Every structure is written in structure tokens, then in C-alpha cells.
Amino acid sequence: MKDxxxxxxxxxxxxxxLIAPTDMNMNIMELCKSYELPVxxxxxxxxxxxxxxxxxxxxxxxxxxxxxxxxxLSEAFHVKNNSRLGCQIxxxxxxxxxxxxxxxE
Numbered sequence: 001m002k003d004x005x006x007x008x009x010x011x012x013x014x015x016x017x018l019i020a021p022t023d024m025n026m027n028i029m030e031l032c033k034s035y036e037l038p039v040x041x042x043x044x045x046x047x048x049x050x051x052x053x054x055x056x057x058x059x060x061x062x063x064x065x066x067x068x069x070x071x072x073l074s075e076a077f078h079v080k081n082n083s084r085l086g087c088q089i090x091x092x093x094x095x096x097x098x099x100x101x102x103x104x105e
Contacts, residue, residue: 004096009057010037011102020091028054028086028100039102045087050076052086053103078104 006028008016020031029052032039040051047068053076065073069088073079083103089095 002093004091004093006031006091006095007097007099008032008035008037008054009099009101011104015099020095022091022093024091026091028052028084028089028091030087031091032086032102037102038105039086041087043087047072047085047088050085053078054084054086054089055080055101055103056082056084057099057101076103 003019003021006018006020008018010016016035016037018031018035020026027045029039029041029045032052033041042051043049050072053073065084066088069085072085073083076083086100
């Protein structure tokens with residue numbers, strides 16, 4: 001496995017290029033927290049709070065949302081067609097170069 005780069009646009013519009021390990025079973029929420037970006041993850045990654053809500057800015061499609069994620073996003077604020085929960089996006093080599101934007105609080 002190798003490290004990849006994932007780009008995160010913070011709530012001030014600043015781009016952060018984060019180095020992400022692909023061998024630690026991390027997700028986007030955990031990666032953001034490890035770089036001290038303002039992602040809460042109140043529920044601990046259980047798709048129960050939407051405090052890790054992100055927008056997928058890359059054109060490459062990622063895995064379909066599961067029912068729990070869909071349900072949580074249906075109750076969240078600022079939801080768009082490209083909304084995802086960061087805790088539900090597992091880091092793997094296919095995400096190299098992907099860009100995500102933190103949703104407003």
C-alpha cells in the first residue's frame with residue numbers, strides 16, 4: 001500500500017493537500033480530524049450526526065451511499081447532489097487526487 005493525496009477545501013475556501021495512508025482503514029472524517037480541520041464526527045463515524053458532511057468535488061464517481069447515510073443526509077442542512085458523510089468514505093488508492101469540500105456548519 002502507499003500514501004495518497006486527498007485535497008480538502010475548508011470552510012474559508014482554502015485548499016489543503018493531505019497525505020493519507022491507504023493501509024490504516026481510515027475514512028475522510030478521520031483524515032480531516034488528524035490534520036485538525038474543523039470536522040467534528042460527534043457520532044464517531046456511525047453515520048448518525050452529519051457533522052462530517054462533505055461535498056465530493058472530483059468528477060470520478062465513488063461508492064453509492066448506503067441507506068444509513070441517505071437517511072442522515074435527508075435530515076442534514078446544506079445538502080447537495082454531491083453530499084456525502086466523510087465517515088462513510090473509506091480511504092483507498094482510488095481516492096488519490098480526489099477533492100472534497102467541507103459543508104457549512
